[in-house]
Amino acid sequence: MLSIVSIIFGALIGSFLNVCIFRLPKEESIVWPGSHCTHCNNPIKYYDNIPLVSYLLLKGRCRSCKGSISAQYPLVEGITALASLILFMRFGPSLSYLFYFAFVAALIVITVIDLYHQIIPDLISIPGIGVGLLASLIIPQINFLDSLIGVLLGGGSLFVVATLYQWLFKREGMGGGDVKLLAMIGAFLGWKAVILTILLGSLIGSITGIIIVVLKGKDFKYAIPFGPFLSLGAVIALFYQNEIITWYLQYKG
Numbered sequence: 007m008l009s010i011v012s013i014i015f016g017a018l019i020g021s022f023l024n025v026c027i028f029r030l031p032k033e034e035s036i037v038w039p040g041s042h043c044t045h046c047n048n049p050i051k052y053y054d055n056i057p058l059v060s061y062l063l064l065k066g067r068c069r070s071c072k073g074s075i076s077a078q079y080p081l082v083e084g085i086t087a088l089a090s091l092i093l094f095m096r097f098g099p100s101l102s103y104l105f106y107f108a109f110v111a112a113l114i115v116i117t118v119i120d121l122y123h124q125i126i127p128d129l130i131s132i133p134g135i136g137v138g139l140l141a142s143l144i145i146p147q148i149n150f151l152d153s154l155i156g157v158l159l160g161g162g163s164l165f166v167v168a169t170l171y172q173w174l175f176k177r178e179g180m181g182g183g184d185v186k187l188l189a190m191i192g193a194f195l196g197w198k199a200v201i202l203t204i205l206l207g208s209l210i211g212s213i214t215g216i217i218i219v220v221l222k223g224k225d226f227k228y229a230i231p232f233g234p235f236l237s238l239g240a241v242i243a244l245f246y247q248n249e250i251i252t253w254y255l256q257y258k259g
C-alpha cells in the first residue's frame with residue numbers, strides 16, 4: 007500500500023520536475039508559458055494534467071489542437087515515480103528516503119537541462135551542497151566529516167582536472183557546472199562516492215562518446231555534456247558503493 011503511495015508521490019514530483027526543467031533555464035532563454043500547449047497555446051486543464059495518466063488518455067496529443075506533447079513529460083514522470091519506489095523499498099518510510107529522493111530528483115532535473123542546454127543550473131547544485139551537508143547531520147547513512155570532505159574533494163578534484171584540460175588543450179572541456187554538481191554529489195554521498203562517481207561517469211561517458219563518434223562520425227571535440235554521466239555514476243554509487251568498494255579491495259588482494 008505504502009509502495010503505491012510512493013509511486014504516486016514520485017509521479018507528482020516528476021510532474022513538478024518537468025516544470026523546473028522548462029523554467030530554470032528560462033533566465034537565459036525565451037519566456038516559457040508553463041501550463042500551455044506549445045502548439046496552440048491553449049491552457050492545459052487540470053484534468054489533462056494528471057502525471058502519466060493524462061498522456062496515455064490523450065495518446066500524447068493536445069486536446070485542443072491534437073499537436074503532439076513531448077515524450078519528455080511522461081518519461082520524467084515515469085523515471086521519478088520509479089526512483090521514488092526503489093528508494094522507498096531501500097530506505098522505508100524515513101527521512102533518509104526523503105533526502106535521497108530529493109537528491110535523485112535534483113539529478114533528474116540537472117540531467118535533462120544539461121542534455122538540452124549544456125548547462126547545469128547553480129540554482130540546484132549550490133543549494134544542493136547545503137542540503138546535503140545538513141542532511142549528513144541528521145540521517146544515519148553518512149556523517150558530517152564524510153560529507154564535508156566529499157564537497158571539498160568533489161569541488162577540488164574536478165577543478166584541477168578542468169584547469170589542466172583548459173591549459174593543455176586551450177579550450178574548456180568541463181564546465182564549472184560539473185564542478186559544483188560533483189561537490190553536491192560529495193555532500194550527499196561522501197568522499198568515497200565522489201571518486202567512484204568520477205570513475206563511473208568518465209567510463210560510461212567515454213564509451214558513449216566513442217559510440218557517438220562511430221555512429222554519427224562526429225569529431226571527438228564535439229562536446230557531449232558530462233552532467234548526465236556524473237548523475238548516472240552518482241546513482242550507481244548511491245546504491246552500490248559499498249559493494250563496488252568491497253569487490254575492488256578483494257580483487258586487489
Ligand SMILES: [Zn+2]
Binds near residue numbers: 043047068070072073
Ligand atoms: Zn494544443
